[in-house]
Amino acid sequence: MTASALAAEDGVSAPAKPPGRLSSWQVWGAILIAPYLLVFLLFVVYPVGYGLWLARHPVSYVHLFEDPIFKGTVVNTLIFLIVGINLKMFLALLLSGFFMNQRVWIRWLSVLFILPWAVPSIPTILSVRFMLNPEWGVVNQLIFKLTAEDGPNWLNDPRLALTFAIAVHIWKSLPFWTLILLAGRLAISNDLYEAASVDGASSVQKFTYITWPSMRTLYVTCTILSMIWTLGDFNSVYLLTGGGPADLTHVLATLGIRYLRLDQVDLSMAAVVCAMPLVLPLVWYLMGRLSK
Amino acid sequence: MSATMAAAKTPGRASSDAEPPRNWFREIGTDAKLLLIGIPVAIWTLLPIYHLFLFAISPKQDAFSGQLFPTNPTLNNFRIVFGEKHYFLSHFWQQLWNSTLIAAATGILTLLIATSAAFAISRLKVRGGRTVMNLALFTYFIPAAFLAVPMYKTMGAYGLLNSHWALILAMVTIASPYAIWVLKQASDKLPYELDEAAVMDGASPLQLFRLVYIPLMLPSLVAVGIYAVLLAWNEYLFAFLLLSGDRQVTLPVALGNFLAADDSPWELLMATGLIYALPPAAIYYVFKRYMVGGLTAGAVKS
Numbered sequence: 367m368t369a370s371a372l373a374a375e376d377g378v379s380a381p382a383k384p385p386g387r388l389s390s391w392q393v394w395g396a397i398l399i400a401p402y403l404l405v406f407l408l409f410v411v412y413p414v415g416y417g418l419w420l421a422r423h424p425v426s427y428v429h430l431f432e433d434p435i436f437k438g439t440v441v442n443t444l445i446f447l448i449v450g451i452n453l454k455m456f457l458a459l460l461l462s463g464f465f466m467n468q469r470v471w472i473r474w475l476s477v478l479f480i481l482p483w484a485v486p487s488i489p490t491i492l493s494v495r496f497m498l499n500p501e502w503g504v505v506n507q508l509i510f511k512l513t514a515e516d517g518p519n520w521l522n523d524p525r526l527a528l529t530f531a532i533a534v535h536i537w538k539s540l541p542f543w544t545l546i547l548l549a550g551r552l553a554i555s556n557d558l559y560e561a562a563s564v565d566g567a568s569s570v571q572k573f574t575y576i577t578w579p580s581m582r583t584l585y586v587t588c589t590i591l592s593m594i595w596t597l598g599d600f601n602s603v604y605l606l607t608g609g610g611p612a613d614l615t616h617v618l619a620t621l622g623i624r625y626l627r628l629d630q631v632d633l634s635m636a637a638v639v640c641a642m643p644l645v646l647p648l649v650w651y652l653m654g655r656l657s658k
Numbered sequence: 659m660s661a662t663m664a665a666a667k668t669p670g671r672a673s674s675d676a677e678p679p680r681n682w683f684r685e686i687g688t689d690a691k692l693l694l695i696g697i698p699v700a701i702w703t704l705l706p707i708y709h710l711f712l713f714a715i716s717p718k719q720d721a722f723s724g725q726l727f728p729t730n731p732t733l734n735n736f737r738i739v740f741g742e743k744h745y746f747l748s749h750f751w752q753q754l755w756n757s758t759l760i761a762a763a764t765g766i767l768t769l770l771i772a773t774s775a776a777f778a779i780s781r782l783k784v785r786g787g788r789t790v791m792n793l794a795l796f797t798y799f800i801p802a803a804f805l806a807v808p809m810y811k812t813m814g815a816y817g818l819l820n821s822h823w824a825l826i827l828a829m830v831t832i833a834s835p836y837a838i839w840v841l842k843q844a845s846d847k848l849p850y851e852l853d854e855a856a857v858m859d860g861a862s863p864l865q866l867f868r869l870v871y872i873p874l875m876l877p878s879l880v881a882v883g884i885y886a887v888l889l890a891w892n893e894y895l896f897a898f899l900l901l902s903g904d905r906q907v908t909l910p911v912a913l914g915n916f917l918a919a920d921d922s923p924w925e926l927l928m929a930t931g932l933i934y935a936l937p938p939a940a941i942y943y944v945f946k947r948y949m950v951g952g953l954t955a956g957a958v959k960s
Binding site: 649 | 792794804828834913927
């Protein structure tokens with residue numbers, strides 16, 4: 367009390383006083399930030415360093431490239447990222463526009479729409495898996511009822527199985543990205559649209575001249591972030607196909623875990639390191655965006 | 659110029675006078691167009707969830723019949739699950755408890771760690787605070803499955819494998835950066851005059867934290883806490899790697915174990931899955947007000 371009163375009264379000694387107060391703030395700041403730093407060092411820095419150290423042998427890469435599964439896995443991962451993510455983000459962009467409409471039923475639909483993201487993935491992905499079961503799944507039962515013929519063995523065809531894995535991924539994460547892009551659309555001033563309406567702009571023109579220019583950076587950032595996160599999407603593939611048939615639908619995430627389960631940690635880390643040329647440019651771009 | 663403007667405007671106004679009926683038709687037309695999008699979206703969203711629900715309330719022999727609604731819906735599956743009357747489910751309550759415990763612990767620990775870090779960065783302006791936050795966000799640039807591999811080895815090195823702490827700490831690691839970021843965004847919005855007034859009154863940093871900061875941040879704290887709880891409850895991959903043994907695992911890992919056998923009781927799996935999926939959905943809807951506002955607040959800025 368007296369100290370602060372003194373500091374307030376004596377303007378000359380004030381510059382001398384703050385360092386004393388500041389340093390006690392700095393000490394408390396350091397104490398309060400320490401728990402997180404500890405977590406970061408123990409569970410992010412150390413594992414990443416340890417992982418890279420495990421992946422240091424060139425021979426693991428030779429083994430990895432010799433594994434017949436590996437090449438297919440890389441192709442699958444690229445398809446998953448390039449086709450899956452762009453399709454998902456495009457749909458999210460369209461749907462965010464749809465949810466901008468003010469209707470009571472659309473508000474109710476938006477409440478339901480968020481469900482796939484809010485509920486855990488394992489029951490829902492297994493539900494899809496059972497739907498597609500060739501013998502007793504609902505889909506083939508319906509096909510049999512309607513055409514009296516057996517439906518395809520959906521998850522036994524690598525191409526179909528990967529398509530469904532991508533569909534499951536989109537099902538799961540579309541609500542999240544739609545929500546983010548919706549927030550982006552809501553941030554655009556309504557005056558712009560009103561002014562455009564007065565000038566007789568069509569809805570397509572409104573999109574190309576108002577919505578898209580203000581959403582472009584958000585859209586690109588979201589796409590890149592989604593690509594990084596999707597690289598780590600283990601559930602969509604593992605729970606739906608288990609990497610099968612014959613390990614033909616693996617992506618790098620499931621392949622890494624597969625090696626880990628087989629106790630081949632060096633191969634597992636080598637598979638992760640192989641994704642680095644893909645991840646680093648994306649991270650580089652995002653760092654640039656973040657530091658702005 | 660102004661004459662043409664007036665001329666152009668007049669017909670517009672005339673038509674708007676006579677508009678109500680036409681406008682009404684137009685409304686119907688727009689609604690129909692919106693429904694063309696809305697109905698597929700609703701079906702797409704609900705299909706797997708409805709199928710899950712259908713499976714869970716069907717008796718074993720009906721589960722595979724492919725009907726839109728079972729002829730004799732039953733709660734028998736739930737009775738078997740709750741009574742642990744199948745060897746796949748012999749530790750159901752224990753596993754449910756594990757999931758609850760881990761989710762709660764993750765929520766509390768994340769809140770403690772993230773709130774104090776955000777306070778230090780945003781209010782105390784600790785030196786290097788911004789760097790710490792940027793480093794923290796770097797965690798999200800490591801794809802989850804890629805972090806999982808070295809995390810598994812690390813937990814082994816720390817002797818934490820098969821302990822609930824392994825999963826709790828892994829989840830705190832993943833939840834904290836986002837929590838810190840959201841809390842920092844929210845706390846930057848609090849006026850600094852508050853801090854100055856408190857300091858004038860002789861408050862120490864800790865008192866400022868406890869008496870001013872926490873009460874004002876409550877809505878964001880709720881959002882962040884719920885986020886961490888849901889993240890931990892829904893986690894499959896880390897739980898599957900870090901825990902083993904029927905008594906240790908969480909519910910999702912137990913569900914995944916059903917897949918190991920060919921003759922698994924799928925209808926029981928779906929009933930358990932439904933029980934497991936209900937709490938997060940319920941929590942999300944109860945706290946929706948906090949969640950959407952709190953969690954997307956900073957998103958648009960980036």
